[in-house]
Structures are given as C-alpha cells and as structure tokens.
C-alpha cells in the first residue's frame with residue numbers, strides 16, 4: 085500500500101515528501117543523527133509586532149523501519165517488533181489475518197500491524213491474538229478486545245479508544261513501518277517515548 089501524499093506530509097513533513105516522493109525513505113545521515121527518528125523543516129506562522137511572520141521550525145517525524153518480509157508471513161502467526169522506538173509501550177505486532185482489513189497491505193490487503201498496549205489503562209495484549217475473530221484481547225486487566233480488521237476498534241470491554249495501528253508500506257517483499265494512527269497509551273506524543 086502506498087499512502088497518499090497528504091497523509092505522508094502529515095506523518096513525515098512536507099519537506100521530506102517533496103525530497104523523496106511517496107517513498108518515506110530516510111537517508112542514513114538523518115537516521116544516525118536522530119537515533120532513528122527523522123526530522124523535517126517546516127515553516128510556522130508566528131505573530132510579531134509587524135504581523136504574522138513565517139519562521140522555520142524542525143519537527144520530529146516517524147522512522148521508516150523494516151519489520152518483516154511478506155513472503156515469510158504465515159496466516160494468523162503474529163511477529164513482534166518495536167515501533168516507533170524501543171522505549172516503553174513500543175511493543176507491536178505484525179500479522180497476516182487471511183482476511184481483508186482496514187489499512188492492510190499485500191495482494192489480499194490482509195497484513196496489518198498494531199501496538200500491543202491496551203488503550204484503557206495500559207494492559208499488555210501480547211499473546212492474546214484470536215485467529216477466529218481476527219482480534220487482540222481480551223485484555224488481562226478489564227477484558228477489552230480490539231478488532232484488527234477495522235483499524236483496532238474496540239469490540240467489547242472498558243477501553244473507548246481504538247488500538248494504535250502501525251502504518252505499513254510494501255517495498256518489493258519488504259514490509260516497513262512508516263507511521264502510526266492513534267496515540268500509544270502512556271505517551272503524550274508517539275515520538276516522545
């Protein structure tokens with residue numbers, strides 16, 4: 085799946101998209117300089133005594149991280165990875181559902197990825213994948229279950245926010261994590277782990 089330009093600009097910043105097109109590719113220098121999180125320069129309007137002025141600002145953007153190969157995925161067998169960093173609450177899972185899903189990539193649009201932390205009070209969802217329902221849960225704390233075919237929407241339980249979905253991109257056989265939909269539990273900003 086290739087996200088549209090507007091979405092990529094939101095995730096990566098307009099400067100990065102202009103330079104790299106729709107590929108979200110980060111260069112090695114940016115990666116090393118920012119410990120895995122790219123930066124982009126944007127112009128921000130600031131009010132001064134003369135009126136509004138445009139000033140440059142640097143904002144953090146999501147890393148592009150290879151998390152697996154499409155040909156190696158087996159239906160209903162999740163693969164764990166960390167994203168967008170290796171800090172707390174970054175544990176996530178990549179899975180081929182065998183059923184078309186919102187945000188899914190691959191020929192059958194059935195490969196998706198989600199953060200493992202319950203949006204209610206941070207319960208761990210590792211090991212709770214339900215192949216029959218294509219869901220994560222029930223959460224061990226208050227039993228919320230999330231639908232992985234519908235952008236992590238909660239099916240039942242105490243949570244009222246969807247599970248954050250990792251935005252995926254396919255490059256040949258390689259699967260990359262390139263952004264996120266939704267806020268990771270315990271963070272005020274997904275990029276501030």
Ligand code: FES
Nearest residue numbers: 202204205223226
């Ligand atoms: S922490 Fe998961 S349902 Fe409460």
